[in-house]
Structures are given as structure tokens and as C-alpha cells.
Amino acid sequence: TATSRVGCLCFSTREGKFRRVRLEYIDSGPKAQILNALFYPALTSEMPMLGLDLLSFNEGKRILIGMDYHPLSQDKRYIDTYISPLQQIKSKYPELQGEISKRIYNDFQFFSPGILFGRFEDPEVLKSRIFTAYVDILKSYLAMARGTDFSQNVTGNTKDWILERQQAYNKYNYENDPAAGIFAANFGKAWSERFMGEFLFEMPVTEERQE
Numbered sequence: 001t002a003t004s005r006v007g008c009l010c011f012s013t014r015e016g017k018f019r020r021v022r023l024e025y026i027d028s029g030p031k032a033q034i035l036n037a038l039f040y041p042a043l044t045s046e047m048p049m050l051g052l053d054l055l056s057f058n059e060g061k062r063i064l065i066g067m068d069y070h071p072l073s074q075d076k077r078y079i080d081t082y083i084s085p086l087q088q089i090k091s092k093y094p095e096l097q098g099e100i101s102k103r104i105y106n107d108f109q110f111f112s113p114g115i116l117f118g119r120f121e122d123p124e125v126l127k128s129r130i131f132t133a134y135v136d137i138l139k140s141y142l143a144m145a146r147g148t149d150f151s152q153n154v155t156g157n158t159k160d161w162i163l164e165r166q167q168a169y170n171k172y173n174y175e176n177d178p179a180a181g182i183f184a185a186n187f188g189k190a191w192s193e194r195f196m197g198e199f200l201f202e203m204p205v206t207e208e209r210q211e
Contacts, residue, residue: 004028004186008199016042017145022199028186030059034179038200039141040166043159044150046072048082048112049169050141052134060123065096065130067137068115072157072165079113085140086114093133095125107176110169170201177201 010022019042026034032055039050048069055064069086071078090097096116100108116133153162174196183192197203 003031006187006195010199017045017148017150018042020202024200026182026186032057032182032186034182036179041145042150043162043166045148046078046082046153046157046162047145047148048072049166050137052137054126054130054134056123056126060126061121063120063123063126065118065120066100066115067096067117067134069112069141070110070169071112072162072169074109082144083112083114085144086112086116086137089133089136089140090114090116092136093129095120095129096133107172110172167202170203174201174203 004026006024006026008022008024010020012019013021018039020040021037023035023037025036026032028034034056035052035054037050037052041047041049048071051066051068051070053064053066056062057064069083071083073079093116096118098117098119100111100115100117116137118130120130177196177200180192180196183195187195
């Protein structure tokens with residue numbers, strides 16, 4: 001629309017640790033400012049995906065923050081290996097220990113016990129504690145990637161299994177992500193469907209979203 005714009009980046013890393021990293025930023029002026037990023041590890045590693053969501057509405061009067069290492073498995077050994085660094089970060093930020101609404105997400109298989117989530121009404125919070133948490137999580141995740149042997153998986157899973165779990169994550173979020181309504185309202189339903197399918201979640205454009 002005349003009052004909204006979106007910018008996107010999508011790339012893989014040269015050293016092969018991430019098969020896909022995507023970022024998008026939506027600028028709707030004071031009405032909405034949205035930043036989202038998602039890191040997909042290479043299929044040789046069962047590392048969790050990294051998801052970062054920062055949403056500000058109504059001139060910063062309503063802010064939603066969600067940051068998580070999206071697990072491919074809820075197996076205890078998997079969680080202990082890959083999610084414990086995030087849980088340590090979460091313990092430092094009581095303001096980001098909120099719970100995701102079950103009205104939006106009815107299946108928590110792709111959310112970890114370490115998820116950082118919060119709702120705020122003061123835009124200044126983004127410049128202080130939230131930005132610090134954002135940097136802590138990004139540094140921790142990239143350190144995990146640098147220290148991970150991409151030829152060894154804790155639970156012995158194969159490339160096919162890893163791809164299936166990443167695709168299951170994509171399908172679930174394509175069908176349930178509440179951002180679809182924001183995209184449709186600002187850019188139209190047809191554009192929203194293609195953007196959600198082709199760019200955000202690698203789904204065929206013929207897939208039907210759940211209403």
C-alpha cells in the first residue's frame with residue numbers, strides 16, 4: 001500500500017552451516033514496525049532453527065517480542081544439548097519469561113522451554129533490555145553453530161529426518177502464523193499468500209492456509 005513497505009533478504013552461508021537465512025522488515029509507519037528473522041541450519045546438523053520476532057504497533061504502545069531456538073525434537077537429550085544455552089539467557093531476563101497465547105498456537109512442538117517472550121507498552125524497552133537480550137541470543141546461537149560438528153548428531157538423525165522436521169515447521173507456521181492477517185491488511189490477500197508460501201515458509205503456492 002501507499003503507507004506500507006516490506007524489505008527482505010534471503011541467503012545461505014559460504015561455509016555451509018546454514019542452508020537458508022531469511023530476514024524481513026515491514027514498515028507501516030507509526031501503525032506497525034515488524035522485524036523477523038529465521039535461520040535454517042544445513043541438513044547435516046540437527047541444530048534447532050533460530051527465530052527472532054520484534055513487533056511494535058500503535059507508535060510503540062503495543063510491543064511483542066518472541067525469540068527462540070525452535071527445536072526439531074522434544075527429546076530430553078536434544079533439549080539438554082541444544083536448548084540449555086537459551087534457558088541460561090532466559091533466566092537473566094524475567095521480563096521475557098511470558099507465555100505464548102494458546103489462542104494463536106495450538107501446537108507447541110516447535111517451541112522450546114527456553115523461549116523468550118514478552119508484551120510491553122513502552123518503546124524505550126527495545127533500546128535497553130530487549131536489544132541486549134537479542135544480541136545475547138544471536139551471539140549464543142552463532143557460537144553454537146561454530147562449535148557444532150555438522151557431521152555428528154546427538155540423536156543420530158539423518159538428513160531426511162532433519163529436512164522433514166524443518167518442512168513440518170514451515171507447514172505448521174504457514175497454516176497458523178498470525179502475521180498473515182497483517183500482510184493481507186497491508187498488501188492484499190493474494191500477495192500475502194505468495195509471500196507466506198514462496199518466501200517465508202517454502203511452501204507450494206497451491207497450499208491452502210487454515211482460516
